[in-house]
Amino acid sequence: MKSAVYYGEGDIRVEDIEDPEIENPEDVVIRVTHTCICGSDLWYYREYDDPEEGSQTGHEPMGIVEEVGEDVTSLEEGDRVISPFSTSCGECEFCRKGIYTSCKKSEFYSPNGTLGGAQAEKLRIPQADGTLVKVPERYEDNEEVLKKLLPLTDVMGTGHHAAVCANVEEGDTAVVIGDGAVGLCAVAASKRLGAERIIAVGHHEDRLEVAKEMGATDVVSSKGEEAVEEVMELTNGGANHVLECVGAESALNTAAQIVRPGGNIGYVGVPHLESADFVNQMFFKNVRFEGGPAPVRNYLEELMEDVLQGTLDPSPVLNKVVDLEGIPEGYDAMDNREAIKVMVKVGEE
């Protein structure tokens, strides 16, 4: 089969590699129909981290079940399925608590995980009963709906997690820091949870336009102190709900500055920190700080329901489409910020 393979900084190639096979009785193998390139894929593309050369890439798979392990009970050949960016058994203590990313059997897709990559024609998925969610049959061939569902593999669930961790509820004012795909999905999630005012903070005019389309009532197009001042002005002294969707230290500092005393910060970007100054800022304001890798599996059904009934549409983040051979071009477009997020239509004739 064909798969995208990592060869170092800025070097992703599409190559022929061996087909994956069932290895354990809880596995399925899917034929990938749709996948994405993620902002987090740029970490290795830019060599901020350094996976093994020759590793497969991608962690956002949607596809059709091709082979079914003998202990899999809920899936059969031909089912159209979505997978979160990590697998989960669905049965352990942490899955039952909804913290699927801490599942005792959790595995992650390549290049940083133990599984194959989703930017490929086929993919083995372990713990298939616990991991996968079926797309109802009537939507199986509706490309428009499938595109809206695709972000539920990662960024829409992650944006929603930011909103949940920031305790966003009906009538609230939420500030979303970051205008990448996760930030934009966090805007949509805040709107869905009933926030009345949603302030998107970023510094790309085109993305802030998408933020408005997805539910932002206000946009702040600046950075650092200037952004802080604008938000403080707009919120009369800080917001009770801040969604930090970047992970950079500067973004956490901004979050700690603009949160109102007694407020909440939800954070979903992997923290990249040199110092901990923002912790003291939070401390003196008695802020609640909660977040982590999104337990996407926990949110998949409820988000899918809203996509299918037409009240949620994260697809505007997918503003470029490539086929499997176009993956290197897709990485390049994201690296150059020409694309917010790239959809890969795999195996399209």
Next chain:
Amino acid sequence: MKSAVYYGEGDIRVEDIEDPEIENPEDVVIRVTHTCICGSDLWYYREYDDPEEGSQTGHEPMGIVEEVGEDVTSLEEGDRVISPFSTSCGECEFCRKGIYTSCKKSEFYSPNGTLGGAQAEKLRIPQADGTLVKVPERYEDNEEVLKKLLPLTDVMGTGHHAAVCANVEEGDTAVVIGDGAVGLCAVAASKRLGAERIIAVGHHEDRLEVAKEMGATDVVSSKGEEAVEEVMELTNGGANHVLECVGAESALNTAAQIVRPGGNIGYVGVPHLESADFVNQMFFKNVRFEGGPAPVRNYLEELMEDVLQGTLDPSPVLNKVVDLEGIPEGYDAMDNREAIKVMVKVGEE
């Protein structure tokens, strides 16, 4: 009047200074009857921070109202009152939300605040209606009860805040890091909130004995990796409720290591941090991290009620008593860890 005054590292003197007077119509002046020396007073005593020489000291006052400003409506001369370590108006947005330490009119006692110090014969207290809580008349002269109420000025409220922030509820397992007065009060608070198992982590055998007296079901008498291993063993992989009552980076690292995925850390020690490694540890486990300076005023009535009905007794932390002239000796005893916390009986003949 006599007051304790700061003169640098290890140098606290009791001197004659001018009596405080009513300055604003919302003020009262109290005659201090009881106060304490706090673990946090050791920061300046050891010159980790550096207030102005000649400043008064102490922030945990209990006493009798002597003079009443003309806008004070709820207090009169002769009332026996308790004050939290910070003042609050009781009316602003943050007071109404229970975050009294973020009150827009909040002031703090000396040496680091704008007010006088509580280790003195008299004290001016602003925003008296919002700040002070009256001790019911029938307990006014009951020295045993007064000693139990005294920790409500700070450490008992702070320990309770740790438990509230760590989301301790009926039946829970809580781990308390720190065997100082706040940690011991956090043990009592966890018990009061219904925790079934309370593991106290410290490294002073005598204090861990007090922890048992105050409700600890298990004690771990070690530090660092060794303490982590013991707690992980006792909790079969980490606790859902961790109360960090120290503020040192090592204590926050321990907290982040022993918290269970999806669990809660309440933190009430002012963070003293060089790095932010513990943030990433928390992130990957989806931990909720909440805390700050305790809004003691928010908890004072409910804690007083339980002290008065005999179900809460934080007085074991006050294991040394001095008079006003004995304050320097009291600091010395705390500095040498001969005393957990010192009670100062002011003006006793």
